[in-house]
Amino acid sequence: xxxxxxxxxxxxxxxxxxxxxxxxxxxxxxxxxxxxxxxxxxxxxxxxxxxxxxxxxxxxxxxxxxxxxxxxxxxxxxxxxxxxxxxxxxxxxxxxxxxxxxxxxxxxxxxxxxx
Amino acid sequence: xxxxxxxxxxxxxxxxxxxxxxxxxxxxxxxxxxxxxxxxxxxxxxxxxxxxxxxxxxxxxxxxxxxxxxxxxxxxxxxxxxxxxxxxxxxxxxxxxxxxxxxxxxxxxxxxxxxxxxxx
Numbered sequence: 235x236x237x238x239x240x241x242x243x244x245x246x247x248x249x250x251x252x253x254x255x256x257x258x259x260x261x262x263x264x265x266x267x268x269x270x271x272x273x274x275x276x277x278x279x280x281x282x283x284x285x286x287x288x289x290x291x292x293x294x295x296x297x298x299x300x301x302x303x304x305x306x307x308x309x310x311x312x313x314x315x316x317x318x319x320x321x322x323x324x325x326x327x328x329x330x331x332x333x334x335x336x337x338x339x340x341x342x343x344x345x346x347x348x349x
Numbered sequence: 350x351x352x353x354x355x356x357x358x359x360x361x362x363x364x365x366x367x368x369x370x371x372x373x374x375x376x377x378x379x380x381x382x383x384x385x386x387x388x389x390x391x392x393x394x395x396x397x398x399x400x401x402x403x404x405x406x407x408x409x410x411x412x413x414x415x416x417x418x419x420x421x422x423x424x425x426x427x428x429x430x431x432x433x434x435x436x437x438x439x440x441x442x443x444x445x446x447x448x449x450x451x452x453x454x455x456x457x458x459x460x461x462x463x464x465x466x467x468x469x
Contacts, residue, residue, distance in 0.1 A: 242389065270458075277439055277460035278392070321391065323458075337458070339384075341391040 237261060238324050240340035247347055251312045255343045257322030258304045267305045268323040269296055272342065278321055282307070312347045319344050352376050355440050355461035363469050368427040370464045372440030381423040382441040382458070383407075383415060392439065398423055430468040438464045 240257045247253050259267075266285055270278040281294065284305055288297035295308040309316055322340035353374045362368055374381065379400045384392040394407030396415040404417055412434060414426045427434055440461040 238391075268457075275463075277462050278458070279460070280457045283457075337394070339391040339393075341389055 236340075237338045238322055238340040240320075240322050240343045242341055242343060244344035244346055247312055247345070249312055249314060249347055249349055251347075252308065252310045253312055253345065254309075255307045255320055255322075255345075256304055257306070257324075257340050258302075259322075259324045259338075260303070261324070262300075262303060264303075264324045266325040267296075267298055268325070269294075269305075269307050270321040270323055270339075272319045272321055274318075281320070309345075312345075314347050314349065317345055317347045351462065353440060353442055353459050353461040355438075355464045357464060358462065359465045361467045361469065362430055364429075364431055366430050366468075368430050368466065370425045370438055370440075370466070372423045372425070372461055374421050374423075374440075374442045374459075374461075376442050376444075376459055377420075378442035378444050378459070379420060380443045380445060381417070382443070383413075383423070383425045384439045384441060384460075385409065386437045386439060386463075395425065395438075427466075427468075430466075432468045435466060435468045438466060440464075 237260050245253055268283050269281040271281040272278040282291055282296045284296040284298050293310045297306045319342040321342045324338050356371045382397045383395040385395055386392050393409050395409055395413050396407050398404045398417045401417045401420060404415060416424050441458045443458045444456040
């Protein structure tokens with residue numbers, strides 16, 4: 235089982251639609267969670283961090299379910315500009331010392347929003 | 350100017366050649382990373398460095414080496430390139446948070462624009 239798994243899609247939705255992506259992670263010691271956005275042939279950029287029970291930023295809502303070990307990203311009122319690949323990233327907190335918290339990426343979910 | 354700069358942006362080379370990808374940053378971060386991205390596989394960590402004296406292997410370090418020449422510079426080398434190293438390579442930097450009693454948490458990653466390498 236992959237450490238971080240996402241439905242690769244693609245998701246094709248019309249403008250104005252609501253779309254949700256899920257991401258599951260295998261390591262229960264994982265401590266922090268992120269959604270990154272990657273446009274075609276570009277570098278990934280942070281979209282949202284998810285630290286506790288979830289948070290909202292405008293049309294975007296991220297949720298965390300520790301018991302079931304998954305996080306989700308909800309996009310409301312989709313825009314053409316939301317078309318991108320959405321990467322789920324999980325950070326396992328390291329125990330002291332100088333070792334870093336391992337960042338593990340999912341394979342990404344492709345979203346296409348059409349007129 | 351970009352905070353994280355990678356050179357070259359595109360490179361085509363032949364099997365067996367030595368290739369170096371360079372990364373420089375103006376973020377002032379101590380932590381730097383090299384990732385590789387293949388279609389459908391997400392990003393895989395090759396090497397990471399916490400400071401100029403600390404370099405660590407990631408998930409897929411075989412066939413790669415790195416050098417941290419300064420806080421701002423982190424280069425990736427392919428000593429003898431092979432076709433399955435054809436990929437998009439990203440350099441990234443980050444800061445980190447310290448949580449007393451529980452450890453360190455890596456902060457937001459800032460990526461360079463990527464270096465597309467093709468090995469024929």
